[in-house]
Amino acid sequence: MIRNPEPLTENAIREIADQINIPLLGIINADPILEMLPYEKQRRKENHGMIPFVRTKPERRIDFKTVMPEVKSVIVIGIPYPLFSKKIDDKTIYGYFSSVTCGMDYHQVVMAKMDELCKRIQFELSADVQYKKFVDNSRLMDKASAWKAGLGFFGKNNLLIHPQFGSAWNIGQILVNKEITHEEHPPIENQCGQCQRCIKACPGHALGERGHQLFYERCISYLTQKKNLTESEEERIQYFLYGCDICQWVCPFNKRGRENLELDSRVRFDEILRMSEEEIKSKFANRALSWLPASVLRRNAGILKNRSKTSFNDIITNNINAKEKILMVRVRFAPSPTGNVHVGSLRTALYNYLFAKQNDGTFVLRLEDTDRTRYQEGSVENLLNALYTTGVVPDEGLQLVDGVPVENGEYGPYIQSERLEIYKKYIQQLIDEGKAYYCFCSKERLTQLREKQKAAGETPRYDGHCRNLSPEEVQKRIDNGDPYVIRLKLPENTDITFDDVVRGKITINTKEMDDQVLIKEDGFPTYHFAVVIDDHLMKITHVIRGEEWLPSTPKHVYLYQCFGWQPPTFVHLSNILNEDHKKLSKRQGDVAVGDFLAKGYLPEALVNFLALLGWSPEDDQEIFSLQELEDAFDIHRISNSGAVFDREKLNWMNGQYIKKASSETIAQGIQPFLEKAGMVQTESEKTVWLGKVAELLRDRIDYFAQAPEQLTKILDDDYQIDASDEAQDILHAETVPILCHALDEKITSANQWNAEIIQKDIIKAIQKEHKQEKIKGKALYMPIRLILTGSMHGPDLALIMDVLGKDVCLNRLHHYMGQLKEEK
Numbered sequence: 001m002i003r004n005p006e007p008l009t010e011n012a013i014r015e016i017a018d019q020i021n022i023p024l025l026g027i028i029n030a031d032p033i034l035e036m037l038p039y040e041k042q043r044r045k046e047n048h049g050m051i052p053f054v055r056t057k058p059e060r061r062i063d064f065k066t067v068m069p070e071v072k073s074v075i076v077i078g079i080p081y082p083l084f085s086k087k088i089d090d091k092t093i094y095g096y097f098s099s100v101t102c103g104m105d106y107h108q109v110v111m112a113k114m115d116e117l118c119k120r121i122q123f124e125l126s127a128d129v130q131y132k133k134f135v136d137n138s139r140l141m142d143k144a145s146a147w148k149a150g151l152g153f154f155g156k157n158n159l160l161i162h163p164q165f166g167s168a169w170n171i172g173q174i175l176v177n178k179e180i181t182h183e184e185h186p187p188i189e190n191q192c193g194q195c196q197r198c199i200k201a202c203p204g205h206a207l208g209e210r211g212h213q214l215f216y217e218r219c220i221s222y223l224t225q226k227k228n229l230t231e232s233e234e235e236r237i238q239y240f241l242y243g244c245d246i247c248q249w250v251c252p253f254n255k256r257g258r259e260n261l262e263l264d265s266r267v268r269f270d271e272i273l274r275m276s277e278e279e280i281k282s283k284f285a286n287r288a289l290s291w292l293p294a295s296v297l298r299r300n301a302g303i304l305k306n307r308s309k310t311s312f313n314d315i316i317t318n319n320i321n322a323k324e325k326i327l328m329v330r331v332r333f334a335p336s337p338t339g340n341v342h343v344g345s346l347r348t349a350l351y352n353y354l355f356a357k358q359n360d361g362t363f364v365l366r367l368e369d370t371d372r373t374r375y376q377e378g379s380v381e382n383l384l385n386a387l388y389t390t391g392v393v394p395d396e397g398l399q400l401v402d403g404v405p406v407e408n409g410e411y412g413p414y415i416q417s418e419r420l421e422i423y424k425k426y427i428q429q430l431i432d433e434g435k436a437y438y439c440f441c442s443k444e445r446l447t448q449l450r451e452k453q454k455a456a457g458e459t460p461r462y463d464g465h466c467r468n469l470s471p472e473e474v475q476k477r478i479d480n481g482d483p484y485v486i487r488l489k490l491p492e493n494t495d496i497t498f499d500d501v502v503r504g505k506i507t508i509n510t511k512e513m514d515d516q517v518l519i520k521e522d523g524f525p526t527y528h529f530a531v532v533i534d535d536h537l538m539k540i541t542h543v544i545r546g547e548e549w550l551p552s553t554p555k556h557v558y559l560y561q562c563f564g565w566q567p568p569t570f571v572h573l574s575n576i577l578n579e580d581h582k583k584l585s586k587r588q589g590d591v592a593v594g595d596f597l598a599k600g601y602l603p604e605a606l607v608n609f610l611a612l613l614g615w616s617p618e619d620d621q622e623i624f625s626l627q628e629l630e631d632a633f634d635i636h637r638i639s640n641s642g643a644v645f646d647r648e649k650l651n652w653m654n655g656q657y658i659k660k661a662s663s664e665t666i667a668q669g670i671q672p673f674l675e676k677a678g679m680v681q682t683e684s685e686k687t688v689w690l691g692k693v694a695e696l697l698r699d700r701i702d703y704f705a706q707a708p709e710q711l712t713k714i715l716d717d718d719y720q721i722d723a724s725d726e727a728q729d730i731l732h733a734e735t736v737p738i739l740c741h742a743l744d745e746k747i748t749s750a751n752q753w754n755a756e757i758i759q760k761d762i763i764k765a766i767q768k769e770h771k772q773e774k775i776k777g778k779a780l781y782m783p784i785r786l787i788l789t790g791s792m793h794g795p796d797l798a799l800i801m802d803v804l805g806k807d808v809c810l811n812r813l814h815h816y817m818g819q820l821k822e823e824k
Helices: 010-019 034-045 106-124 142-148 197-201 231-236 252-257 269-274 277-283 294-305 312-321 343-358 379-390 420-432 443-455 471-479 527-537 553-563 593-598 603-611 626-632 647-660 663-676 683-697 704-715 725-731 736-749 755-769 778-789 797-804 806-823
Strands: 024-029 073-080 094-097 131-135 169-176 240-242 266-268 330-333 362-365 396-401 404-408 436-439 485-488 495-500 504-509 517-519 542-546 569-573
Touching: 010 024, 010 106, 010 495, 010 504, 024 142, 034 142, 073 106, 073 142, 094 269, 094 294, 106 131, 106 169, 142 169, 240 294, 266 269, 269 294, 277 294, 330 343, 330 542, 343 362, 343 379, 343 542, 343 569, 343 593, 343 603, 343 626, 379 396, 379 404, 379 593, 379 603, 420 436, 420 485, 420 517, 420 527, 420 553, 436 471, 485 553, 495 553, 495 569, 504 553, 517 527, 527 553, 593 603, 603 626, 603 647, 663 683, 663 704, 683 704, 683 797, 704 797, 725 778, 736 755, 736 778, 736 806, 755 778, 755 797, 778 797, 778 806, 797 806
Parallel strands: 094 240, 330 362, 362 396, 542 569
Antiparallel strands: 024 073, 073 169, 094 266, 131 169, 396 404, 436 485, 485 517, 495 504
8 A cells, every 4th residue: 555645755765775775875856967077078088988888978878868758856776785805815826806796796686676666665655656777877877876866975996985885885776757855965075085095006007197087998897898908908907807896995985895705706717717608607697797708708817827926915905004094084072161071081082083193184172162051160271181191182273382272273263152153154044044943932831841741751852832933923022032042943754864984874753853952042052053063164074972962963964954064974982881881970980081190090001991992903902002093093993882991901901001111100100199198218319219119019000099008018017928828838948047047147237228239249149158058049039028028929029128128128037037936
């Protein structure tokens, strides 16, 4: 039964597409795509891009009516396919097929999806709809249609690139004889920037010097299909039997799509040479290369058999393994000045910073201070100090110069409260276009409305009471001085869809959303309005923020649509969790960056720890410098599940950093804590003493605030000797009394006291003088360590004795020697 015969809508068609796993879909009017005509003519004029397979004139390829005169709308779909592994086998026995030819013929795959979609449209939406379907047909420019539908931008490799699915997807076009109600989506802005990896990687230099060109006679893909090749053309084929994927492998946008399809993507070329033409046709009958004459495939196999031994990986490995950069990246960290910096906020800033650095982009710091009720003095300074101390330094926006916050950059102001005149311009545009409205509802009415909705078991949301006030009524109430806010006028029962790098495609219907307040009663914009305006005007390309903003993103996407702007790429980070798997809160310990730094955690260790809360590297490495994080960070390896803030793991990691730190760093770190505990020696001896204590505590503390406690355990006269059987066996060895007397004599006679003298004139001297009693190694060091520290393990023995001091060492030795007498 047809549910809704008229009109056809994009939302209804998209709903069906989602059900049958069509991830990319767009609707366009059937007008000629005139924007592509100059581009196509120029390509042909420059004598590139004129592949002989495409003979149709460009004027006809952009006009849908040449193939279906009655067409009114075009449905464009995209079906992704996986790219096979970049780990190419250099063995000379194999030849490769391009990924698009692996598995079932993509013409059949895409056509089957379009058949299913059309049948569902006819059955569920409009029985009398007529259509024509096309897949990779030279009569139409399918990439132009997909570009017009907002499904991608043209990369320098001439392929259409979607920010999430890359270039590895096939296009289908359905020409329909009916108008389809749809939103006009602006084409996706080109995101290649200055990246030239595809240009440099192409062995045949088929993309020219600047990209967006295609000299087909240099293209490996074309040469593998050409019937007659010159000797120089044969040399260009490299390792491919059919097609070529090099310009896709090296493209950063395809990083997520690579899969290991080697069993389907390669074949022994000697096997091809042994097969008859009939056997070749049978073997590849259901693949996209089935049209290729078997003689051409055998010809290619023969070329590969006689090719040079130059490693395939040598051709492109430098490009593939290089840091994969998407240039022109601009990201922002935009906190509110509400107090101390939460560790979750630092992680968000860190991920933005790492993504920008990895892609030679710009990391912007912006202050979102429109909620004046939450503003706290000193917050800006706390924020900048936290970022600069941890090395997460902004390239633009708010910066710290000589300890003073300043704004720096061409897109300022970078403080929202200084941008009010900018917001006024854009809110007026929305009001004039009927996309926003004045709301005069009092706080009392809104409170009553919420309570009534809650009592009825409904989700509290604004009921649109002021949504349809006449302009005259609105002006009258404004003139009367009635307080008001300005709300976004969401379309009713409309799906809003966006892609998130971490979570994929997300669709939310406006019936689940509220007419969001954009301008508050005090004239300040809400976050939801200001963030869209600021991100667009500051040319932000990627929004990396916490998942708490995920439910609000459809409103932001709709605002972008209202203004006709291209939304940025969204990356929503999962929450950091307490050990009870609830959102990290102060109830279970410190959560502010300043709290951890104040306890003596090293900034680089804290950054390392936070980086691994929600992101995982390709291997098992856990200790990363900031530079190593910049090199290793991959936005596609961010997890969609919450990460537990394991304080023991943080302690372990910080301890690893302390172990590798210089004595000076440790001494500086422990000094304030020891001074506060009243444990620092006189001023004249402080520097030397702190250096000794630093070495003593290097392996005993996880963070600097533990220094007084751990040093007390060493210096405390009430220390307890290890009572384990192993320790007692060591202390009751027959050589221990001899050792104690020798140690007493050497310590008493020492005129100088430092680790070097202790090692030479006491420990080594005893070992030398008591060779006959075999007092050496374990029999020498372990009893002394147990007697003087109570433990079998610890820092260097001479260093411990140096820090304890001569008197303490003698007192502890004499105390133990007294115990030995009592035991006798």
